[in-house]
Amino acid sequence: MSVAQGPRRLRFSAFLTVGAFGSATRSDGRGNDTSLDLLPTGGGGVLVEYVLHDFFAIGLSGRLTLWKPDQGDFLEGRARTLDLAIVPRGRVDLGAAELYIALPLGLSLDWLPDVVGAYAGTSVGVHLDALAGLRAWGKNLGFSLEAGITLRHLPHTLALGTSSAETSIDFDVVQPLVQLGVVLRP
Secondary structure (H helix, E strand, O other): OOOOOOHHHEEEEEEEEEEOOOEEEEEOOOOOEEEEEEOOEEEEEEEEEEEEEOOEEEEEEEEEEEEOEOOOOOEOOOEEEEEEEEEEEEEEEOOOEEEEEEOOEEEEEEEEOOEOOEEOEEEEEEEEEEEEEEEEEOOOEEEEEEEEEEEEEEEEEEEEOOOOOEEEEEEEEEEEEEEEEEEEOO
């Protein structure tokens, strides 16, 4: 085992995200839980990564996704979620390719559109992804394909109509995803 050498220790990635067949549980805090199917989601993000060792890299990522439950007639549009994460990555370098597993963990900033009859606003939640992937390299440019699952907890406080009354609504999201990206290793 050795420390990765040379100028290829720093990597930059940009990727597109597609999620489908996910589910969300909506809870109002009073024991009224509703299971919801998610419409296909899309988005994209960036990753800056530093290879610390032949078998380990660490990175920081940001990903924006747009999501909506299939039974989302109570929402007036798609929710926007920005995931900010630290990304530990176990890796096996095969020369012109790399296999890896990653466990991004971080905060989710969720902008829920207005809920019918209430103003939703922004919330801060948490997320954890479990991803497995493959990267194929040219000289300085590579492509990545990864698949996995994302778990999010998104708590919201809703202001009801024009009154000063409030209620809470939480979303627990579970969704398989695929990410396709371009990787630069200068």
